[in-house]
Amino acid sequence: MAVDPVCKMTVEPAKAAAQSSYQGQTYYFCAVGCKQKFDREPERFLAGGKSEM
Template structure:
């Protein structure tokens, strides 16, 4: 399990509904909305 960087929810990387790459790291999200927030300002969440 990993934490969604936007909402801190626990996410299973194998079943995450959304993911994004940023500076060579893969981030997993509980929902597409969290991914969109992350992509607007990734520095706020890393």
């Protein structure tokens, strides 16, 4: 299982709505909207920033 870095929801990689690669790591998302937020500001979500739904 993976954790959506935006909303912190648990995501099964095979069933993820979207995925994105950043600095050699693949991240999985519960929804396309979470992926879009991540793609705009990946550092915000990886630096332990506040999650936003």
